[in-house]
């Protein structure tokens with residue numbers, strides 16, 4: 356089983372982003388754009404769905420390609436009796452428009468397969484998710500899934516979570532949000548280069564589908580130490596609902612490369 360390692364431990368890992376298979380190499384005849392790579396990964400993952408499955412439907416641009424392909428296969432008759440469980444209101448609207456029958460975890464508490472994008476994937480399949488703001492529903496539905504397939508382009512493979520310079524999001528209740536932000540800052544006060552701020556959208560606090568706010572955490576050198584411990588410390592703060600580190604949840608990672616090839620990593 357792959358568990359949370361420190362960044363330093365990832366250096367000799369065969370799945371590390373230093374693995375030559377996952378690194379951009381000399382120019383190939385085909386050079387897919389990032390959007391094309393997202394579609395390639397999503398379409399490949401759609402082949403993992405079989406008729407009769409309850410399917411967790413992810414959120415974001417990569418997941419949108421998957422929803423499109425799933426609906427296409429259903430309309431062609433290649434897939435029958437599919438029920439989708441959407442991870443956001445946006446995905447719900449997309450799936451309804453695409454004609455995918457939907458349900459909830461209340462009615463279908465066991466999900467056969469969930470397919471979703473990610474912002475970062477480390478060599479142990481730990482993820483950062485939620486830059487689209489849907490981390491809470493994603494974590495609930497993907498956590499209830501027998502199989503959780505992550506679909507990414509190769510730029511999302513990192514040696515260490517938070518190491519790409521982008522944020523690790525945390526969903527918090529709006530009540531006394533500045534106080535919760537200060538508690539998060541205190542938690543990482545010894546971390547060099549750490550900063551945190553409220554996510555803002557059009558000069559207002561960004562609101563999740565659950566009516567909550569998002570704090571963006573930035574780690575200059577990536578999240579250090581035992582990730583499970585970092586997770587526990589965050590979740591123990593009153594006011595924190597959930598964070599965007601998905602530890603030891605993904606079972607498969609489908610990585611599309613610029614040359615159009617796909618690597619499937621299995622746990």
Ligand SMILES: O=C(CO)[C@H](O)[C@H](O)COP(=O)(O)O
Nearest residue numbers: 415416417472484485487489
């Ligand atoms: O976690 C997510 C949304 O909450 C997305 O899966 C993640 O942000 C990746 O997005 P994209 O596929 O658009 O790059």
